Amino acid sequence: MQTLFKTSYDQDIDHLPFLSEKWRVLLMAALLVLAPFVLSSYLLNQLGMLLVYAIAGIGLMMLTGFTGQVSFGHGAFLAIGAYTCSVLMAKGMSFMFALPVTVLLSTAVGAALGRSASKMHGLYLAIATLAFAVLVETLLGQWETVTGGLEGMRVPALKLFGFDMSGSTARYAIDLVFFGVVLLACANILRSASGRAFISVRDSELSARCLGVNATSTKITAFALSAGINRTCRCADGATPAIYLPRGFRTQGVVASVAHDRCRWHGNPARTNSRGCIRDGSTSGDSRST
Amino acid sequence: MNRLVIEDLSIRFGGVTALDGVSFSVEPGEIFAIIGPNGAGKSTIFNLLSRLYQPSGGRMTYGEADLMRCETHQIASLGIARTFQNIELFENATVLQNMLVGRHRLTQRNLLLEMIFPHAIRESERQQRLAVERIIDLLELEHLRYETVRDLPYGARKNVEIARALCAEPTLLLLDEPASGLNPEETDDLGFWLEDIRADLGVTLIMVEHDMGLVNRMADRVLALHNGKTLALGTAQEVRENPQVQSAYLGGAS
Numbered sequence: 001m002q003t004l005f006k007t008s009y010d011q012d013i014d015h016l017p018f019l020s021e022k023w024r025v026l027l028m029a030a031l032l033v034l035a036p037f038v039l040s041s042y043l044l045n046q047l048g049m050l051l052v053y054a055i056a057g058i059g060l061m062m063l064t065g066f067t068g069q070v071s072f073g074h075g076a077f078l079a080i081g082a083y084t085c086s087v088l089m090a091k092g093m094s095f096m097f098a099l100p101v102t103v104l105l106s107t108a109v110g111a112a113l114g115r116s117a118s119k120m121h122g123l124y125l126a127i128a129t130l131a132f133a134v135l136v137e138t139l140l141g142q143w144e145t146v147t148g149g150l151e152g153m154r155v156p157a158l159k160l161f162g163f164d165m166s167g168s169t170a171r172y173a174i175d176l177v178f179f180g181v182v183l184l185a186c187a188n189i190l191r192s193a194s195g196r197a198f199i200s201v202r203d204s205e206l207s208a209r210c211l212g213v214n215a216t217s218t219k220i221t222a223f224a225l226s227a228g229i230n231r232t233c234r235c236a237d238g239a240t241p242a243i244y245l246p247r248g249f250r251t252q253g254v255v256a257s258v259a260h261d262r263c264r265w266h267g268n269p270a271r272t273n274s275r276g277c278i279r280d281g282s283t284s285g286d287s288r289s290t
Numbered sequence: 291m292n293r294l295v296i297e298d299l300s301i302r303f304g305g306v307t308a309l310d311g312v313s314f315s316v317e318p319g320e321i322f323a324i325i326g327p328n329g330a331g332k333s334t335i336f337n338l339l340s341r342l343y344q345p346s347g348g349r350m351t352y353g354e355a356d357l358m359r360c361e362t363h364q365i366a367s368l369g370i371a372r373t374f375q376n377i378e379l380f381e382n383a384t385v386l387q388n389m390l391v392g393r394h395r396l397t398q399r400n401l402l403l404e405m406i407f408p409h410a411i412r413e414s415e416r417q418q419r420l421a422v423e424r425i426i427d428l429l430e431l432e433h434l435r436y437e438t439v440r441d442l443p444y445g446a447r448k449n450v451e452i453a454r455a456l457c458a459e460p461t462l463l464l465l466d467e468p469a470s471g472l473n474p475e476e477t478d479d480l481g482f483w484l485e486d487i488r489a490d491l492g493v494t495l496i497m498v499e500h501d502m503g504l505v506n507r508m509a510d511r512v513l514a515l516h517n518g519k520t521l522a523l524g525t526a527q528e529v530r531e532n533p534q535v536q537s538a539y540l541g542g543a544s
Contacts (some may be wrong), residue, residue: 009419013412015507185405192404193390193397193418194413196383196424198392203380210340211458212395221401 013188032176041168048175054081055182059229062186066195067222068202069117073129076136077230081106081142083147089156096160103228110227114220182229189225198222291318292353292369292461294494299348308334310518311348316462319458320494321488323505326515327530327538332498334374334518336464340372341365352462356437372482373451375431375467375498379410379439389422392457396421422457428490429453429483445476449483456487463487465497469504480516481507506530513539 004017011221016022035047041159056078063069081102088098140147141154147153163170197218200208207216294316301309309331316322337343339350341362341404350357355368371392380388397418403411428433429449439447448468455463463485468484481504487493499505505512507527512529514521522532529535 009416010412012419013415137302143400181541188407189401189404192415193394193399194401194404194406196387196391197394197399198382199387200394201379203382204378206342206373207380208391209362210366210372211392211454212363214393215361225401 008228015191019238029180031101036169044168044172045060048172051172051175055179057238058186059226062189062198062229063226065197066190066202069219069222070126071117071129071223071226073113073132073136073152074226074230076133077106077227078109079136079140079172080109081230086153086156087146090153094159106230107224107228111224113214113227114223117223118216118219120139143191186229192219209224266274272286291492292355293317294334294462294496295349295351296540297349299335299338299344299345299350301338301345304509304538309338311394312397312515312518314513314520314523316494316496318461318493318494319488320510321484321497322510323503323509323512323526324496325500325505325512330519332515336372336466336496336498337517339370339464348420358482359383364374366458369459369461370464371375371455371457371458371462372464373448373466373468375470377447377451379447379451379454381440382438384436384438385431385453386422387497388439388450388454389425389457390418393418393421394455395458396440408515419476421459425453425456430458444471445473448472448476448480452483452487455530456491456493460493462494462496465499467498467500469499469501477501477504480504484508502530 002018004011004195006012011017016025032047032051036044039047059077060071060074063071084105085095085098085102088101089095093101093115113129116123117128141150143149159175160170190198197208197213200213201215201222203219203271208218209215296315297313299309299312300307307352312331312335314322324335326332334343338345341364342356345358352368352370357365357368360368380391383391398414426435429452431449431453434442434446434450439450442450446465450469452463452465452468465484469480472480484495484497486507488495496507497505497509509526512526513522513523514529514532514535516534517540521534521538522529524532
């Protein structure tokens with residue numbers, strides 16, 4: 001075990017106070033940067049997807065892990081982000097404009113959902129967010145003129161400053177940059193007042209309110225932030241799967257939430273069953289819609 | 291310094307009248323104790339002051355501010371902080387983080403800036419930390435700074451909760467049974483700290499307390515409640531010798 005001899009309050013504010021931690025993270029970053037030079041394009045695509053899902057995980061972590069709000073609606077957030085970005089780009093908007101528009105829209109929808117969600121707790125919140133996910137999925141499936149309906153939509157090739165970014169190295173680079181920015185931004189939030197407000201609402205909403213934390217606006221902020229991050233992730237994903245299908249996102253969101261649960265409740269054997277159930281449920285839902 | 295004035299305060303829960311026309315005022319710098327048997331409405335007064343309950347009648351003002359117009363999270367900005375009977379700390383956070391949340395009302399927040407974490411945010415974090423350290427110093431919590439609250443014993447948690455409330459720089463502190471669950475030695479220490487808090491920080495204290503030793507020693511004035519009504523209001527000795535208070539506590543004719 002390492003001991004840190006603290007001589008300044010700044011050491012409690014800094015990220016990674018231990019030298020060994022710094023080296024470990026630096027090594028990891030170096031490996032991620034060097035990956036395109038070593039890996040085949042297939043493995044690079046896989047690693048890119050890993051980073052995209054890591055961003056989604058961070059988004060869910062901010063909401064469920066730190067603010068204590070359950071959400072099964074994150075698949076829907078991913079879907080809205082992915083479709084918005086792609087539709088805007090298909091209409092001829094450049095990625096540099098489509099990205100901020102998508103993140104803003106996403107944040108606004110997240111805030112709107114957060115407003116109703118802030119009045120609900122536990123199981124009710126889970127049901128409501130699940131309903132939101134189903135609603136979005138249905139909307140995407142029915143709105144054929146824009147989304148291509150259940151046939152799915154072809155994702156336009158990604159261009160940045162006139163360069164074609166659909167090559168695997170370029171896509172990977174975008175994923176990596178987004179991952180780095182989101183990770184740093186979230187780590188920064190968690191070491192400042194807003195991050196502490198999230199934690200306070202999770203652990204005791206009662207005393208948080210009595211200390212001047214506006215619980216409602218904190219929850220709305222967390223929902224908006226989380227949704228914003230998730231849509232960023234889908235933009236980063238840009239051109240990875242060539243076709244988007246409405247039902248593709250529901251399972252992703254549910255699996256992400258269940259995976260998160262698994263992390264929280266270390267290897268409860270009953271979990272395996274419950275995941276199977278959820279998968280069965282979504283399959284029967286799919287057969288109904290086709 | 292502000293004066294707390296409560297006039298004709300009432301609240302009903304269904305058919306139960308938990309508080310029935312209670313009036314009192316607390317002067318700046320005073321230590322004011324509220325006593326009474328279980329269910330007398332002591333904690334209910336605190337929950338009304340925190341705006342957790344909606345009163346069915348009456349007025350509450352703190353200085354110029356009308357508490358009836360405030361929401362729960364706005365009460366802190368008036369300089370009113372509180373502790374809870376069943377400790378309400380942020381269990382999965384460190385003592386330091388708990389106390390920094392106490393500084394919430396005095397911290398500028400901007401989510402976008404916090405993501406970037408420029409020098410100004412770091413400087414503000416340093417200032418908050420310095421303020422927290424002053425309270426840590428006052429209540430001798432140095433050794434607990436980095437402990438997670440979940441791992442702390444009961445007595446230590448009680449102190450951390452008082453410390454967290456003090457971090458909000460209150461002018462009025464509401465203590466809900468600060469001595470419950472403490473051993474005689476810890477209760478003694480608590481008494482000294484409450485004196486320090488009043489003398490050094492100039493905080494007005496209202497406490498709900500069953501430990502009559504502590505009440506006799508600390509309180510300038512005592513309010514005795516029974517079934518939501520005022521039984522007696524005066525110095526600790528006056529209230530103790532009041533026959534109605536004695537019968538409420540010990541039973542007998544009412």
